[in-house]
Amino acid sequence: MPELDELEAKLDALTEADFRKGLEVFRGKLKSAEASYLNSCVHCGLCADSCHYHRAEPVLENMPAHKLDVVASVFKHNFTAMGRLAPGLVGAKPFDREMAKAWMDAVFGRCSLCGRCSINCTIGIAMPKIFRAARAALAAMGLVPSDLQATVDNSLQFGNNMAMTREDWVDTVQWIEEELQMETGDPEAKLPLDKHGAKILFTVNPREPKFFPLSLQASAKVFWAAKEDWTMASDGGWDLTNYGLFNCNDPQAGAITQHLVDAMARLGCTTLVIGECGHGYGSARWEGPEWLQKSYPFEVKSVLELMEDYIEEGRIKLDPSRNKVPVTLHDPCNLVRHGGICEVQRRILRKAVTTFTEMTPNRAENFCCGGGGGQLSMARYKARRIQAGSVKAGQIKATGAKVVVAPCHNCIDQLMELNKEYKLDVQIKTVAEMVAEAIV
């Protein structure tokens, strides 16, 4: 496989300076919390089945504690006295070519950074924090899988991760606007671009204009019905995604976040609204200020929170009988477990559909669909991703639902693949699509 040849070539080309750089970056990512985590694992192994990779393929390499151990062994060797004095006793190992390869396999190839292991760890180790530090080290060594890095590079170069030109984006928005006008019968229904002083700057996942225009149209219909004062940026600052969250190159992640901050300043909006995207919400709401090392001078909200406000304030009225097909809800890890947006989408769905069935488990205990952590963009791990998604497929089947609502476009991509692979025979929709359908 060309990807594997490329990886081997990159590993072969590593110099001592690269390893030193990697260790330096890794050490720089560790604060007292992470250092505590790295001193805590007791190898009880009870975390094993909290991981969807291990559920789907129960081998040692998929056990969260093992993945942690791969990274911790290097920490012990380089940053602890016992690791230096008695490495064999405590499992300390040097950071060399084979270890770098093991790190890649563990933190890129077998982890979607979903954090389910964190809440199931008997000690309470937030493992994704350590895996992110390891990814950052690998990024510094030039070992980010090339397709994941290409997604980041697109964002840096084009202002969106799918390398859409401004012309394509604007054309698509205008086309969706025409569709919205036809749907609503209102020639004044708009998808405003660059409206200075609008209250809300709405951001979307580029997959929407590219592959799921109905999703963007649904959000626009909700804004139209609520008579919202909103806009989108015609240039940098319309894409909410940030794969810097996954390659863990903080300067690059910060530069992508800056697109949003600049658009907010340029257009004078007061609230940045993140469309339905788990990692987009996590990046903009939680990590962005940390990457930029400064607080935002504006509010950040999920579009889900905004839609609930509309319902609560009576700005939109819903008729659930317009969505009679049984619905279940997928909890995107970055939105729910790591993002704290857990109940809003449920309250909305209860008002927008007639039959809503929870998956088991759900909320913070949800299983990752398998598409998180940048997995969707790393072709070399596709087979594992689809296999790990079998756990989510089983959850969906058990509900008997015909529609899976997923407030995340990365999850939607993965769920669509799972739909095909595991013959789920379901439709995958966003919350906005359900709400738009129910608007009266």
Add this chain to the structure above:
Amino acid sequence: MKLLVLLSGVWAVLALACLYLNVKGYGKRILYSKAAGDPGKGVVYAFTKAMVPWAKESVRMNMLSYALGMSFHAGVFTAFGLLLAALADLGIPAPLLLLARLLTLAGAIGGFSLLGKRAVKAELRGLSCPDDFISNLLCSLFIALALGWTFDPSLAGIWMGEASLLLLYLPLGKIRHCCFFFTTRYHLGAFFGRRGTFPPQA
């Protein structure tokens, strides 16, 4: 022998303190994002409801291992209580002695069972390094000898010798989690509390 135990205890405390200070020296992360929840409430949740057996799927699915682990830990704490009593030549009231015997018996069963599980289960064995076996063995023996001592005081010498070994080893291997369990759980609670995930809203 008592002096050896005391000196080993002093070593353990000082070494753990050094480890703790070393970890603390990594510094605190300054956070710029606006909190959605209360880190304090998250910490309280992490140390209370999040620790009950039914709160974690990993525990619900492994109730036997959890029970063995709990009895192992109860045994360790009881054995340390007995060690303090022995060092101070304190008499132990009969009901308390009975309780201590039950707890150390359960603890020893728990400890040796978990050691056996680690040795027998391929996946767990693959995860383990020598420290995992040594730490468990030292603790399990310590509990078993404490139980033996309650029946036969002549075991005091060998028990205290073993206790000294345990205390000397404590900061060197994974038993250091007796300190870092608390800091780790604190950080977990603060992280998820700040993000509004802990305590659960539903």
